[in-house]
Amino acid sequence: MKPTKIADGVYDVGVIDWNIRDFHGYSTDRGTSYNAYLVIDEKVALLDTVKAHFADELIGNISQVIDPKKIDVVISNHTEMDHTGSLPRIMNLVGEDKPLYCSKMGAKNIASHFPNTWNYHPVRDGETLSLGKRTLTFMETRMIHWPDSMFTYLKEDHILFSSDGFGQHYAGFERFDDQAGSEAMVQAKKYFANILMLYGPRILKLLEKVVASGIRIDTICPDHGVIWRETPGEIIDAYLRWSRQEAEKKAVVIYDTMWKSTETMAKAIAEGISLTGVKVKPIHIRSSHRSDIMTDVLDAAAVVVGSPTLNNQMFPTVADVLTYMKGLKPANKIGGAFGSYGWSGESVKLVAAELAAMKFKLIESGPRLQYVPDNAGIEACIAYGKKIGEAVNAG
Ligand code: FEO
Numbered sequence: 001m002k003p004t005k006i007a008d009g010v011y012d013v014g015v016i017d018w019n020i021r022d023f024h025g026y027s028t029d030r031g032t033s034y035n036a037y038l039v040i041d042e043k044v045a046l047l048d049t050v051k052a053h054f055a056d057e058l059i060g061n062i063s064q065v066i067d068p069k070k071i072d073v074v075i076s077n078h079t080e081m082d083h084t085g086s087l088p089r090i091m092n093l094v095g096e097d098k099p100l101y102c103s104k105m106g107a108k109n110i111a112s113h114f115p116n117t118w119n120y121h122p123v124r125d126g127e128t129l130s131l132g133k134r135t136l137t138f139m140e141t142r143m144i145h146w147p148d149s150m151f152t153y154l155k156e157d158h159i160l161f162s163s164d165g166f167g168q169h170y171a172g173f174e175r176f177d178d179q180a181g182s183e184a185m186v187q188a189k190k191y192f193a194n195i196l197m198l199y200g201p202r203i204l205k206l207l208e209k210v211v212a213s214g215i216r217i218d219t220i221c222p223d224h225g226v227i228w229r230e231t232p233g234e235i236i237d238a239y240l241r242w243s244r245q246e247a248e249k250k251a252v253v254i255y256d257t258m259w260k261s262t263e264t265m266a267k268a269i270a271e272g273i274s275l276t277g278v279k280v281k282p283i284h285i286r287s288s289h290r291s292d293i294m295t296d297v298l299d300a301a302a303v304v305v306g307s308p309t310l311n312n313q314m315f316p317t318v319a320d321v322l323t324y325m326k327g328l329k330p331a332n333k334i335g336g337a338f339g340s341y342g343w344s345g346e347s348v349k350l351v352a353a354e355l356a357a358m359k360f361k362l363i364e365s366g367p368r369l370q371y372v373p374d375n376a377g378i379e380a381c382i383a384y385g386k387k388i389g390e391a392v393n394a395g
Contacts, residue, residue, distance in 0.1 A: 003061050004175040006219060006227060007157045009040040009134075013061040014223075015054040016171045023169060025324075026194050027289040030187060031171025034082050035223045037161055038065055039154060042132025043072040046094075047152060047161050048223055052085030059093065068093050073129070075136070076102040077163035078149045079109035083223055088114050101129060103140060106148035123150070141165065141206055143199045158218035165203075166235050167191055168225030178230040187225060188235060192242045193298040194291045198329040204243035207236065245331045247301035249392055250279040254293060255306035256286060256315045261340035261372050262306045268378045269304060269338060269367075272385020278302075278392045280385075285317045290324045297330055301392045303360065304336035304385075309347040314339075318347075322354045334391045335360025338367045338384065345370065363387050 004012040014035035020028050034050035036058060044066060050058045062068045071094040076084055079102075087110070091100065097119050102110060104122040111120075123129075125140035139151040145164040152161040168187035174180040196203060210217075220228040220235065228235050253270045257263035266282050273280040278301075283293055297303055303325075307318040314322075335355035339347040348368040356362055367384050369377040 001057070001061060003038070003065050004227070006037075006221065006229070007159065010154070010157060010159060011038045011040075011065050012036070012175060012221065012227065013038050013046075013058060013065060015050050015057045015061070017051070017054070018171045026169070026291045028169040030169060030183070032169040032224050033171055035221065035227075036083075037221055038062060039131060039134065039136070040066060041134045044070050045073040045075055045131055045136065046071045046090065047075045048077055048083045048163070049086035049090050051082050055086035055089040058086050059089065069095070072098060073131075074098060074100045075152055076100065076106055076110060077152055077161060078146060078223070079106055079113060080146055080164075081113065083163070084110060084113060088116070091116070091118055101138070103138070103148050103150045105142070106150070109146070109148045143202050144206070145195055145199070153215065158216045159221060160217050160219070161221045163223050164195065165222060166220050166228060166239065167222035170225040172226070175226060176230065177226050177228045177235075180226045184226045184228075185235070185238065188238065189242070189298065190291065190295040191224070192239065193295045194328070197242070197245075197294070197298060198327065200243040200245060200329075200331070203239060207240055207243065211236070242298060246299065247332060248279070248299045249277075250281070250300045251302035251304060251388060251392060252293075252296045252300045253280060253282045253304045253306065254285060254321060255282070256284065256308070256317045258308045258310070258315070259372070261369065262308045262338075264373050264378065265338055265340060265367060265369060265381045266306050268373070268381035269306075269336070269385035269388070272382035273302070273389040273392075274385075275382070276386055276389025276393055278389040280389075285321055290321050293321060294325065294328060297325060300333070301395070302334040302336065302388050303330070303355070304338065304366070304388055305351050305355065306337070307339045307347040307351050309339065309341040309345050312344050312346050314347040314350045318351065322351070326354065326358055330358060333358070333360045334388060335362045336366045336384065336388050337362070338381065340369050340371070340373070342371060361391075363391055
Protein backbone atom coordinates (compact mmCIF):
# COMPACT_ATOMS: atom_id res chain seq x y z
CA MET A 1 0.00 0.00 0.00
CA LYS A 2 1.17 3.53 -0.67
CA PRO A 3 2.36 5.12 2.58
CA THR A 4 0.15 7.86 3.97
CA LYS A 5 1.78 11.25 4.48
CA ILE A 6 0.67 12.79 7.77
CA ALA A 7 3.02 15.81 7.89
CA ASP A 8 6.33 16.71 6.29
CA GLY A 9 8.58 13.75 7.01
CA VAL A 10 5.91 11.82 8.91
CA TYR A 11 4.31 8.77 7.27
CA ASP A 12 2.10 5.84 8.13
CA VAL A 13 3.81 2.81 6.63
CA GLY A 14 1.51 0.23 8.24
CA VAL A 15 -0.71 -2.38 6.63
CA ILE A 16 -4.41 -3.10 6.32
CA ASP A 17 -5.78 -6.46 7.45
CA TRP A 18 -8.97 -6.55 5.40
CA ASN A 19 -10.11 -10.02 6.28
CA ILE A 20 -9.58 -10.51 9.99
CA ARG A 21 -12.96 -11.23 11.56
CA ASP A 22 -11.96 -12.36 15.05
CA PHE A 23 -9.40 -10.74 17.32
CA HIS A 24 -9.25 -12.68 20.60
CA GLY A 25 -13.01 -13.13 20.58
CA TYR A 26 -13.77 -9.58 19.42
CA SER A 27 -15.69 -9.55 16.15
CA THR A 28 -13.66 -7.37 13.81
CA ASP A 29 -16.38 -7.19 11.19
CA ARG A 30 -14.75 -4.15 9.56
CA GLY A 31 -11.23 -5.69 9.54
CA THR A 32 -8.39 -3.68 11.05
CA SER A 33 -5.08 -2.05 10.30
CA TYR A 34 -1.71 -2.23 12.02
CA ASN A 35 -0.25 1.22 11.72
CA ALA A 36 3.47 1.93 11.92
CA TYR A 37 5.00 5.36 11.57
CA LEU A 38 8.17 6.80 10.10
CA VAL A 39 9.53 10.14 11.30
CA ILE A 40 12.29 11.40 9.04
CA ASP A 41 14.61 14.06 10.42
CA GLU A 42 18.39 14.14 10.79
CA LYS A 43 17.75 10.78 12.40
CA VAL A 44 15.05 8.45 11.11
CA ALA A 45 12.71 6.78 13.57
CA LEU A 46 10.29 3.91 13.03
CA LEU A 47 7.48 3.72 15.56
CA ASP A 48 6.04 0.24 15.97
CA THR A 49 5.77 -2.57 13.45
CA VAL A 50 2.97 -4.93 12.33
CA LYS A 51 1.89 -8.56 12.71
CA ALA A 52 4.63 -10.97 11.68
CA HIS A 53 3.00 -12.24 8.52
CA PHE A 54 2.71 -8.67 7.18
CA ALA A 55 6.45 -7.96 7.58
CA ASP A 56 7.17 -8.00 3.82
CA GLU A 57 4.39 -5.52 3.21
CA LEU A 58 5.68 -3.24 5.97
CA ILE A 59 9.20 -3.33 4.56
CA GLY A 60 7.81 -2.63 1.08
CA ASN A 61 5.91 0.38 2.42
CA ILE A 62 8.95 1.76 4.25
CA SER A 63 11.02 1.29 1.10
CA GLN A 64 8.65 3.54 -0.83
CA VAL A 65 9.68 6.38 1.49
CA ILE A 66 13.26 5.60 2.50
CA ASP A 67 15.82 2.81 2.40
CA PRO A 68 14.97 0.80 5.57
CA LYS A 69 18.68 0.57 6.36
CA LYS A 70 18.60 4.33 6.98
CA ILE A 71 16.36 3.85 10.03
CA ASP A 72 18.43 4.98 13.04
CA VAL A 73 16.01 4.35 15.86
CA VAL A 74 13.21 1.86 16.41
CA ILE A 75 10.52 2.67 18.97
CA SER A 76 8.13 0.08 20.39
CA ASN A 77 5.17 1.70 22.13
CA HIS A 78 3.60 -1.64 23.05
CA THR A 79 4.73 -5.27 23.04
CA GLU A 80 1.57 -7.07 21.88
CA MET A 81 2.47 -8.98 18.75
CA ASP A 82 0.13 -7.11 16.41
CA HIS A 83 2.71 -4.33 16.83
CA THR A 84 5.96 -6.21 17.46
CA GLY A 85 5.50 -9.31 15.33
CA SER A 86 7.73 -7.88 12.60
CA LEU A 87 10.35 -6.53 15.01
CA PRO A 88 12.79 -9.43 14.44
CA ARG A 89 12.72 -8.82 10.66
CA ILE A 90 13.03 -5.07 11.12
CA MET A 91 15.92 -5.25 13.61
CA ASN A 92 17.69 -7.69 11.36
CA LEU A 93 17.24 -5.34 8.42
CA VAL A 94 18.13 -2.03 10.06
CA GLY A 95 20.93 -3.50 12.19
CA GLU A 96 20.70 -5.35 15.50
CA ASP A 97 22.90 -2.69 17.14
CA LYS A 98 20.46 0.14 16.39
CA PRO A 99 18.77 1.50 19.54
CA LEU A 100 15.36 0.10 20.39
CA TYR A 101 13.41 2.53 22.56
CA CYS A 102 10.61 1.19 24.72
CA SER A 103 9.33 1.39 28.29
CA LYS A 104 11.20 -0.47 31.03
CA MET A 105 8.44 -3.06 31.10
CA GLY A 106 8.58 -3.14 27.29
CA ALA A 107 12.25 -4.16 27.39
CA LYS A 108 11.37 -7.10 29.64
CA ASN A 109 8.30 -8.08 27.67
CA ILE A 110 9.91 -7.86 24.24
CA ALA A 111 12.73 -10.12 25.49
CA SER A 112 10.07 -12.61 26.63
CA HIS A 113 8.54 -12.71 23.15
CA PHE A 114 11.62 -12.76 20.92
CA PRO A 115 14.94 -14.19 22.10
CA ASN A 116 17.39 -11.47 21.13
CA THR A 117 20.35 -9.33 22.12
CA TRP A 118 18.98 -6.03 20.86
CA ASN A 119 20.27 -2.66 21.98
CA TYR A 120 17.45 -1.69 24.36
CA HIS A 121 16.98 1.88 25.53
CA PRO A 122 14.31 1.67 28.23
CA VAL A 123 12.85 5.13 28.81
CA ARG A 124 11.30 6.96 31.77
CA ASP A 125 8.02 8.81 31.64
CA GLY A 126 8.75 12.24 30.13
CA GLU A 127 12.14 11.28 28.68
CA THR A 128 12.93 12.89 25.33
CA LEU A 129 14.81 11.85 22.22
CA SER A 130 16.08 14.42 19.73
CA LEU A 131 15.93 13.43 16.08
CA GLY A 132 17.65 16.66 15.02
CA LYS A 133 15.15 19.41 14.45
CA ARG A 134 12.38 17.44 16.13
CA THR A 135 11.94 15.92 19.52
CA LEU A 136 10.05 12.87 20.68
CA THR A 137 8.73 12.66 24.24
CA PHE A 138 7.82 9.29 25.75
CA MET A 139 4.79 9.07 28.02
CA GLU A 140 4.19 6.07 30.22
CA THR A 141 0.62 4.80 29.71
CA ARG A 142 0.54 1.54 31.63
CA MET A 143 -2.44 -0.71 30.84
CA ILE A 144 -3.42 1.08 27.63
CA HIS A 145 -3.41 -1.70 26.80
CA TRP A 146 -0.61 -3.65 28.51
CA PRO A 147 1.73 -2.85 31.41
CA ASP A 148 4.40 -1.92 28.86
CA SER A 149 2.33 0.56 26.86
CA MET A 150 3.52 4.08 26.20
CA PHE A 151 2.64 6.99 23.92
CA THR A 152 5.18 9.02 21.99
CA TYR A 153 4.62 12.71 21.33
CA LEU A 154 6.22 14.63 18.47
CA LYS A 155 6.44 18.12 19.88
CA GLU A 156 7.13 20.24 16.81
CA ASP A 157 4.22 18.74 14.81
CA HIS A 158 1.88 18.27 17.79
CA ILE A 159 1.39 14.62 16.86
CA LEU A 160 0.58 11.97 19.45
CA PHE A 161 1.48 8.39 18.53
CA SER A 162 -0.97 6.64 20.82
CA SER A 163 -0.44 2.91 20.27
CA ASP A 164 -3.72 1.11 21.12
CA GLY A 165 -5.25 4.28 22.60
CA PHE A 166 -7.88 5.93 20.35
CA GLY A 167 -7.66 2.98 17.96
CA GLN A 168 -10.42 1.33 15.98
CA HIS A 169 -10.62 -2.02 14.26
CA TYR A 170 -11.37 -0.51 10.88
CA ALA A 171 -9.88 -1.39 7.50
CA GLY A 172 -10.10 1.17 4.74
CA PHE A 173 -8.18 3.24 2.26
CA GLU A 174 -9.72 6.17 4.14
CA ARG A 175 -6.80 6.76 6.46
CA PHE A 176 -8.11 9.86 8.25
CA ASP A 177 -11.17 10.52 10.41
CA ASP A 178 -12.56 13.10 7.99
CA GLN A 179 -12.43 10.49 5.21
CA ALA A 180 -13.97 7.63 7.20
CA GLY A 181 -16.83 9.74 8.57
CA SER A 182 -18.98 8.58 11.48
CA GLU A 183 -17.75 4.98 11.20
CA ALA A 184 -14.49 6.01 12.89
CA MET A 185 -16.29 6.95 16.11
CA VAL A 186 -18.56 3.88 15.91
CA GLN A 187 -15.54 1.58 15.74
CA ALA A 188 -13.60 3.60 18.35
CA LYS A 189 -16.48 3.09 20.79
CA LYS A 190 -16.54 -0.64 20.13
CA TYR A 191 -12.77 -0.78 20.62
CA PHE A 192 -12.96 1.07 23.93
CA ALA A 193 -15.89 -1.04 25.18
CA ASN A 194 -14.15 -4.32 24.45
CA ILE A 195 -10.50 -3.61 25.10
CA LEU A 196 -10.12 -0.61 27.37
CA MET A 197 -13.30 -0.30 29.45
CA LEU A 198 -11.77 -2.05 32.45
CA TYR A 199 -8.86 0.39 32.49
CA GLY A 200 -11.23 3.41 32.51
CA PRO A 201 -10.08 4.85 35.87
CA ARG A 202 -6.44 4.73 34.79
CA ILE A 203 -7.22 6.20 31.36
CA LEU A 204 -9.22 8.98 32.98
CA LYS A 205 -6.29 9.90 35.22
CA LEU A 206 -3.92 9.93 32.27
CA LEU A 207 -6.21 12.03 30.09
CA GLU A 208 -6.88 14.52 32.86
CA LYS A 209 -3.12 14.86 33.31
CA VAL A 210 -2.65 15.37 29.55
CA VAL A 211 -5.49 17.93 29.36
CA ALA A 212 -4.16 19.78 32.43
CA SER A 213 -0.65 19.89 30.94
CA GLY A 214 -2.03 21.92 28.04
CA ILE A 215 0.04 20.05 25.46
CA ARG A 216 -1.26 20.76 22.02
CA ILE A 217 -2.47 17.72 20.10
CA ASP A 218 -3.34 18.39 16.48
CA THR A 219 -3.15 14.82 15.27
CA ILE A 220 -3.56 11.47 17.00
CA CYS A 221 -1.93 8.51 15.28
CA PRO A 222 -3.15 5.23 16.81
CA ASP A 223 -1.82 1.81 15.86
CA HIS A 224 -5.24 0.66 14.58
CA GLY A 225 -7.65 2.32 12.19
CA VAL A 226 -7.84 5.91 11.08
CA ILE A 227 -5.73 8.86 12.13
CA TRP A 228 -7.56 11.62 14.00
CA ARG A 229 -6.56 14.87 12.28
CA GLU A 230 -9.90 16.70 12.07
CA THR A 231 -11.50 15.73 15.37
CA PRO A 232 -8.75 14.83 17.88
CA GLY A 233 -10.67 16.80 20.52
CA GLU A 234 -13.83 14.78 19.88
CA ILE A 235 -12.16 11.43 20.39
CA ILE A 236 -10.41 12.71 23.56
CA ASP A 237 -13.79 13.95 24.87
CA ALA A 238 -15.36 10.59 24.01
CA TYR A 239 -12.57 8.80 25.91
CA LEU A 240 -13.21 11.04 28.92
CA ARG A 241 -16.94 10.14 28.82
CA TRP A 242 -16.32 6.44 28.26
CA SER A 243 -13.65 6.30 30.97
CA ARG A 244 -16.09 7.78 33.43
CA GLN A 245 -18.70 5.29 32.11
CA GLU A 246 -21.17 8.11 31.71
CA ALA A 247 -24.53 6.57 30.88
CA GLU A 248 -27.21 7.74 28.50
CA LYS A 249 -30.91 7.35 29.29
CA LYS A 250 -30.76 3.98 27.68
CA ALA A 251 -31.36 0.37 28.70
CA VAL A 252 -30.42 -2.92 27.13
CA VAL A 253 -32.40 -6.11 27.61
CA ILE A 254 -30.00 -8.94 26.84
CA TYR A 255 -31.48 -12.44 26.66
CA ASP A 256 -31.40 -15.88 25.18
CA THR A 257 -34.40 -18.09 24.71
CA MET A 258 -35.31 -21.73 24.04
CA TRP A 259 -39.06 -21.81 23.26
CA LYS A 260 -39.44 -18.01 22.98
CA SER A 261 -40.87 -17.60 26.50
CA THR A 262 -37.87 -15.61 27.73
CA GLU A 263 -37.99 -13.67 24.46
CA THR A 264 -41.65 -12.78 25.05
CA MET A 265 -40.69 -11.61 28.53
CA ALA A 266 -37.74 -9.58 27.16
CA LYS A 267 -39.99 -7.77 24.70
CA ALA A 268 -42.58 -7.01 27.39
CA ILE A 269 -39.88 -5.68 29.76
CA ALA A 270 -38.48 -3.56 26.93
CA GLU A 271 -41.98 -2.24 26.26
CA GLY A 272 -42.35 -1.31 29.94
CA ILE A 273 -39.00 0.51 29.89
CA SER A 274 -39.99 2.32 26.72
CA LEU A 275 -43.24 3.54 28.35
CA THR A 276 -41.09 5.59 30.75
CA GLY A 277 -39.41 7.44 27.87
CA VAL A 278 -36.10 5.59 28.24
CA LYS A 279 -34.47 4.35 25.04
CA VAL A 280 -34.28 0.56 25.06
CA LYS A 281 -32.81 -2.17 22.91
CA PRO A 282 -33.72 -5.86 23.28
CA ILE A 283 -30.71 -7.94 22.25
CA HIS A 284 -30.98 -11.66 21.49
CA ILE A 285 -27.59 -13.11 22.38
CA ARG A 286 -27.41 -15.67 19.57
CA SER A 287 -28.18 -12.94 17.03
CA SER A 288 -25.50 -10.55 18.29
CA HIS A 289 -21.80 -10.91 18.94
CA ARG A 290 -20.69 -10.42 22.54
CA SER A 291 -18.40 -7.56 21.46
CA ASP A 292 -21.36 -5.71 19.91
CA ILE A 293 -23.39 -6.34 23.06
CA MET A 294 -20.62 -4.76 25.15
CA THR A 295 -20.59 -1.71 22.88
CA ASP A 296 -24.25 -1.17 23.82
CA VAL A 297 -23.57 -1.87 27.49
CA LEU A 298 -20.85 0.81 27.65
CA ASP A 299 -23.22 3.78 27.74
CA ALA A 300 -26.40 2.05 28.96
CA ALA A 301 -27.78 3.12 32.33
CA ALA A 302 -29.58 -0.21 32.84
CA VAL A 303 -28.58 -3.74 31.89
CA VAL A 304 -31.37 -6.29 32.18
CA VAL A 305 -30.48 -9.92 31.55
CA GLY A 306 -32.87 -12.78 30.85
CA SER A 307 -32.19 -16.50 30.74
CA PRO A 308 -34.14 -19.72 30.57
CA THR A 309 -33.10 -22.43 32.98
CA LEU A 310 -31.30 -25.34 31.37
CA ASN A 311 -30.25 -28.32 33.51
CA ASN A 312 -30.51 -26.21 36.69
CA GLN A 313 -28.19 -23.55 35.24
CA MET A 314 -28.54 -20.33 33.35
CA PHE A 315 -28.39 -20.83 29.59
CA PRO A 316 -24.71 -21.26 28.52
CA THR A 317 -24.70 -18.31 26.10
CA VAL A 318 -25.92 -16.04 28.90
CA ALA A 319 -23.06 -17.27 31.08
CA ASP A 320 -20.65 -16.50 28.23
CA VAL A 321 -21.85 -12.90 27.95
CA LEU A 322 -21.88 -12.37 31.71
CA THR A 323 -18.34 -13.75 32.09
CA TYR A 324 -17.11 -11.49 29.30
CA MET A 325 -18.97 -8.52 30.76
CA LYS A 326 -17.61 -9.08 34.27
CA GLY A 327 -14.02 -8.99 33.02
CA LEU A 328 -14.59 -5.62 31.36
CA LYS A 329 -15.84 -4.11 34.64
CA PRO A 330 -18.88 -2.07 33.63
CA ALA A 331 -19.73 0.39 36.41
CA ASN A 332 -22.64 2.51 37.64
CA LYS A 333 -25.32 0.27 36.12
CA ILE A 334 -28.85 -0.50 37.19
CA GLY A 335 -29.38 -4.24 36.82
CA GLY A 336 -32.30 -6.58 36.36
CA ALA A 337 -32.71 -10.33 35.92
CA PHE A 338 -35.61 -12.37 34.58
CA GLY A 339 -36.32 -15.66 32.88
CA SER A 340 -38.59 -18.56 32.16
CA TYR A 341 -38.29 -22.17 33.23
CA GLY A 342 -39.91 -25.57 33.02
CA TRP A 343 -39.57 -27.20 36.44
CA SER A 344 -36.61 -26.00 38.53
CA GLY A 345 -36.03 -22.34 37.53
CA GLU A 346 -32.65 -21.37 39.02
CA SER A 347 -31.61 -19.03 36.19
CA VAL A 348 -33.01 -15.75 37.55
CA LYS A 349 -31.27 -16.15 40.89
CA LEU A 350 -28.00 -17.12 39.17
CA VAL A 351 -28.11 -14.19 36.75
CA ALA A 352 -28.97 -11.76 39.57
CA ALA A 353 -25.98 -13.05 41.56
CA GLU A 354 -23.66 -12.35 38.62
CA LEU A 355 -25.03 -8.82 38.23
CA ALA A 356 -24.69 -8.23 41.97
CA ALA A 357 -21.07 -9.41 41.76
CA MET A 358 -20.55 -6.64 39.19
CA LYS A 359 -21.99 -4.19 41.75
CA PHE A 360 -25.03 -3.41 39.61
CA LYS A 361 -27.87 -1.78 41.53
CA LEU A 362 -30.49 -4.51 41.23
CA ILE A 363 -34.16 -3.62 40.82
CA GLU A 364 -35.74 -6.27 43.05
CA SER A 365 -36.26 -9.84 41.90
CA GLY A 366 -37.32 -9.83 38.25
CA PRO A 367 -40.10 -11.96 36.75
CA ARG A 368 -39.58 -15.71 36.82
CA LEU A 369 -42.30 -17.44 34.81
CA GLN A 370 -43.02 -21.12 34.25
CA TYR A 371 -43.45 -22.46 30.72
CA VAL A 372 -45.31 -19.93 28.54
CA PRO A 373 -46.09 -16.42 29.85
CA ASP A 374 -49.83 -15.73 30.17
CA ASN A 375 -51.39 -12.26 30.19
CA ALA A 376 -50.70 -11.78 33.89
CA GLY A 377 -47.07 -12.77 33.34
CA ILE A 378 -46.71 -10.33 30.47
CA GLU A 379 -48.26 -7.57 32.58
CA ALA A 380 -45.75 -8.38 35.34
CA CYS A 381 -42.91 -8.01 32.81
CA ILE A 382 -44.25 -4.67 31.59
CA ALA A 383 -44.52 -3.49 35.21
CA TYR A 384 -40.93 -4.64 35.88
CA GLY A 385 -39.76 -2.76 32.79
CA LYS A 386 -41.49 0.37 34.07
CA LYS A 387 -39.66 0.08 37.39
CA ILE A 388 -36.34 -0.22 35.55
CA GLY A 389 -37.20 2.80 33.39
CA GLU A 390 -38.23 4.84 36.41
CA ALA A 391 -34.93 3.99 38.12
CA VAL A 392 -33.07 5.18 35.01
CA ASN A 393 -35.08 8.42 34.96
CA ALA A 394 -34.39 8.93 38.67
CA GLY A 395 -30.73 8.68 37.64
FE1 FEO B 1 -3.12 -3.56 19.23
FE2 FEO B 1 -2.75 -4.40 22.55
O1 FEO B 1 -2.38 -4.47 20.71
